[in-house]
Amino acid sequence: MTADPLAAQRYFEDVSVGDVFEQAQQPSHAQVVAFVNISGALAGDGRFTDLEKARAAGLEKPIVPGPMSAVMLTRLVTDWMGPMGRVLSIDVSYRRSVLHDDLLRCVALVTDVNGEGDYEGTGEGEVHLDVALENERGEKPVQGTAVVAMPRRG
Numbered sequence: 001m002t003a004d005p006l007a008a009q010r011y012f013e014d015v016s017v018g019d020v021f022e023q024a025q026q027p028s029h030a031q032v033v034a035f036v037n038i039s040g041a042l043a044g045d046g047r048f049t050d051l052e053k054a055r056a057a058g059l060e061k062p063i064v065p066g067p068m069s070a071v072m073l074t075r076l077v078t079d080w081m082g083p084m085g086r087v088l089s090i091d092v093s094y095r096r097s098v099l100h101d102d103l104l105r106c107v108a109l110v111t112d113v114n115g116e117g118d119y120e121g122t123g124e125g126e127v128h129l130d131v132a133l134e135n136e137r138g139e140k141p142v143q144g145t146a147v148v149a150m151p152r153r154g
Contacts, residue, residue, distance in 0.1 A: 009082035012113070012125030012150040019110040021080050025072050025133075027064045029100050035068045064098040069142045073131045076106040077146045084151045086124070090131070092144035098133060105134040108146070124149035 029049075036048050046053025047063055054062040070092050077087060098104070114126035127150055133142040 009084055010080065010150065012127070012152045015110055015113055015125075015127055015150065017110055017113060020107065021076075022105055022107040023076050023079065025104045025106050026101060027068065027072070027098065027104070029062070032062065032064055032068065032100055035071075036065065039065070039067065059097065060099060062100050064100065064102075066092075066094050066142075069094070069098050069133055072104070072106055072133060073108075073142065073144065073146070076108055077129065077131065077148060080108060081127075081148050081150055086149045088126070088147040088149055090144060090146045092131070092142055094142055096139060096141040098135070098141050102135045107132055107134060111145075122149065124151055126150075 033049050036045075047057050047059060048054075048065050049062055051061055054060075070090065073092060074087065074090055077090065078085070081087075109130045110127060111130050112128035114128075127148050129146040129148070131144050131146050132140045134140050
């Protein structure tokens with residue numbers, strides 16, 4: 001069995017502008033129900049869990065809650081940077097609904113690396129990313145940016 005390249009620690013020196021990385025996600029009905037039940041605040045909104053209520057709201061089928069979509073992008077970033085990296089910010093924009101069972105390509109693009117000095121005296125390097133969820137229909141329902149602090153070698 002080969003190690004997952006996203007699971008290893010990545011260092012600032014390993015990162016270049018233009019690097020792209022991705023993961024596949026497919027939020028199932030059961031996963032959405034579990035997320036909604038844990039969150040509590042979303043439990044009363046049938047658009048997330050009930051086909052008839054979703055259709056009554058004009059949707060094809062139940063939708064994935066926005067916070068769950070943001071979690072998928074956050075997971076992509078944290079898996080990529082490794083356990084010693086730190087998420088400084090993630091900002092997402094919801095452009096359209098993510099549907100249950102959508103086959104999603106979670107993608108991130110390195111847009112900037114701050115190699116000058118270090119992040120707030122910590123010795124870490126700052127990396128800026130564009131992040132998005134892309135469905136099998138070619139739509140990007142959730143897009144945003146992330147900034148992370150990554151350890152340096154040595």
